[in-house]
Amino acid sequence: MSTHSAEVLRLPEAAVPEGCRSWDAEQAGRWTRGLPPRWVPVRARTSVFVALPVVALAGAGLLHLSAGLPAWAAALVALNVVWLVLRPEAALVLVPFAAAVVLTPGDFAWPVRLGLLTALVGVWAAVGLRLAARKRQRAAGLDAAGGVTAEVPRAPGAAGGRAERGTFLLWSGLVTVVAGGSLYATAGLWDLAEDRQAVPAAGWCLAGLGLTVLLSSALARRRAVGLRWAPVPVLRVLVRENGDVETEVFAADDLAALRPLFTVSTVELAGRAEGDDDDDDDDENEDNADDESLRELISRIDDERAGPLREAVLYGAPYDGAEVVFLAAADKAGEPPVVEASVGPVRPVTGVAFRWRARTEKGKALREARQEALRGAAAAVVAERIGQEAAAVGVRRWRAGWADWFAVGLVLLFVSLYWEDSGWWRYGYALVATLLAALLLPRRIAWRVTADREGLWFNGLGGTRHLAWDHVRAVECEGVRLRIHGRQASFEEWRVASPRWPWLESRFGLVHPYERTAAEITAMWRDPAARPADLADERQRGRALWPLGLVIGIVGTATVALLP
Template sequence: MSTHSAEVLRLPDGAIPGGCRSWEAEQTGRWTRGLPPRWVPVRARTSVFVALQPVAVAGAGLLHRFGGLPAWAAALIALHLVWLVLRPEAALVLVPFAAAAALTTGDLAWPVRLGLSAALVGVWTVVGVRLTARRRQRAAGLEAAGGVTAEVPLASGAMGARMERGTFLLWSGLVTVVGGGVLYVTADLWDLAEDRQVVPAAGWCLAGLGLTVLYSAALARRRAAGLRRAPVPVLRVLVRENHEVETEVFAADDVAALRPLFTVSTTEVEGHTAGDTDVDEGAAEADEDVRELISRIDDERAGPLREAVLYGAPYDGAEVVLLAAADKAGEPPVVEVSVGPVRPVTAVAFRRRARAERGRALREARQERLRGAAAAVVVAERTGLEAAPVEVRRWRAGWADWFAVGLVLLFLAYYWEGSSGWSTYALALGALLLAASLLPRRLAWQVTADREGLWFNGLGGARHLAWDHVRAVECEGVRLRIQSRQASFEEWRVASPRWPRLETRFGLLHPYERTAAEITAMWRDPAARPAGLADERQRGRALWPIGIVIVVAIGVMGAAMTLFLP
């Protein structure tokens, strides 16, 4: 199948190594079939990645306090939650030691000991399956390359300056190890007895996380350096940058970008593109590129599909280099080096992505219908077909915003009930200051539209945004956002909880969707805009008095709870 398409930005013929094969559907099918089963965690969501660390630290503390395990043993066992997903190489080596610690240390009952040991054996099995699948993926990639190898571009030039791969991980790991050590050493200084029982294991676990990051840094640097020691396998592929600023890699004949094979975070090697460019012109182009990138992220759009040469055998956790066509026609190719490991797109992740795209398409279609209906209404109001022309339109905070604030206050009240100590009071003071700055807008935000633009109330007063300076009006997820083209007014946003499935099932319309539809209709069609100008009262008053009332009210309630509740 020919891969030439007008929609794909192509590499110059001279940039492609001689004999380089196209990695097409037949070969990529063998590669994807080599992925581990669906029950093996290969591609963790960002939320899982963030949650694993505190869960492991908390688990270590609980095993130490209630299970009587030594602090080091509790941390060693809990860290396998992280290694199972993020660092299977460490789990493969350390599971036997963790199982021995679970069986021989602490005051755990034998059923619990056996349960922990069985869970660790399960972890060992899972990571073994995953690492075996890696070897299959690497073999499939080498077979597809057919023995064709090439030197990584710029191996002795700008590429050599990229030897700092893993430097950020190195410093992050060192800081985390030191933090864990400090936490362990200062365990006896904590106020409460239960804290002193939990903190040593938490310190060990934090230090273990730091050592894990250091190991990841060393492994990434070794794999990246391996690409420059000798010629490596090369394959022709297609790539594009998704809205999460990751590079997606596709088969060379997948010109419709239907099935990504894997994603990898990359950065462009500076100084590779040819030609001299004026400094001011280069700075202007860089600013324009940044604005385009931000716009694409906000709109959840992918970048253009580009032809590329992949250097290095692709597999789960690998480091690679890409020589890719520039994202603008007529510009020289660019070299992109990985700053993160290859992450295969599993069948589960692919189906999840497809569902998300279908949901996004349905939301966009629904919002377009809303905008059309809103445009008809506001045009009728503006032209006086139904009633007198509307001079000014306003949208205010409603039940959704008040409900969100109520949830936050309930959570804070539950958290601080019965708490004491200087740390609690310091947190309470910080929460009061945060509440004074954020809650007034959540409770009493107002957007006013007149014939010249939009007015937004705030703590110090109202701000104005002309219609010509509006860049986008969006209701995406829990957010209502209005973006500006002005450097001094980047965007205005509010957020509230939503339940999209319930809204769809019962035909409910969230207030934010109606507001976004009506403002968009006015922005796009000058005939739909109000006829008059908003006076000072209509623009919205300053919200700082509400902030003072909130601080006083929360302070009084907190004092009452401290004095009168047991």
């Protein structure tokens, strides 16, 4: 493999196991072609992970009420929605039992019975194809490794070499099982119609979800421990961290990072090497480095930027649902390699997911290009005007405007649409909403930034904050956010946000108020000659916003008290 590109952080040759092969594009293509058909779900977005249990709970209640299935049987059938995507091993075993329950004579219509049976057969076929694809992928990974194996590396000074997998899932599953059992046991308190209530089915389904999580814990622990029993296959690959803080894996010769093969959530294993002294200065330096790394990570997540492309050795056979370990080059050149262990299963990037991602990135790039063109034009005009008026301007101020008020109006409209006219709970809901409004609305509708000769002043709920020009790190207007970053620990970031319609701005050549504000502040930050000539007095710096919050709280509380 040739990884002498300046864009790739290289792994020292001494860290690579002897004989380790490169997972090149040809072998990786064979692995990718082993995926199941496109209609078989292999990966899902985070929103789907959240929605599937909710769909299963609602489906169990509906099957119990409408189809007349017993509570436990309704839960068994409904849980296949979850198992299809998240736990195909469970579906492969339990779908035949669910089908037998559906075929058992009962008092629900045959069209419903046939529909459920057809859906279960489809689930069973899909999970069968997915599990067969796992075998093909594992075989392709072993063939690419060519029989070369090595022991999984350990972090310096870390006992055991990696974090224990499945502990969080274990406790989460136990809690969920207990919650489902409690819900079933208290079903009579939730619904007076005991013969037709949906709560028992929901209790069974919730307990089934807990058992599913426990199964996930056991499988994750078993596969993770299996990596330490004996030497495992090794492959040279390229990795990077994407905007979702997942590790993307590429073929060893895909230096442009064009086609990710799979993603996996990982954690870096850290430990102290033997013989290191517990020096206070070293600890302080490490803490400062960790803080800086955390700030960089948060900034990258906000900007949806990928991390640097790094050389790595993949330990373990890669396939859908596998556990793996990486020995990878560090994020910064000159630092020693790091050991990263999976804290989630391998999730292949399917052709559909890859094409969707490509379209999304292309659309994002076009929008950013249009916005950058508008931003550049605005900055040029603003810089020229500020340069001409600098001597005559004493203090400059920017404040909330129509964009911020429109955002608040949308929130109030949303709240009013979902307001209930009856029910005792609305009083508690209204009081909580009033408290949030008193804390959040003042800054949204009355924020102010003041620029003087020495720096920027920001008003807030408790008072004003100051950021000197020399301590400004960046001024950004990205998407819906206007952000000003500082270099001081006491002032890391100031931000506001409002709705935007980039396509409308691009079509009519409009400049959002945040873009204009960012351009003006940037011009002053970069050119001292463009800064105001005077110092802002206490009145010009802006006052504390807590009185406005107090007024909002009093008015909201009085309105709640007067509700009929």
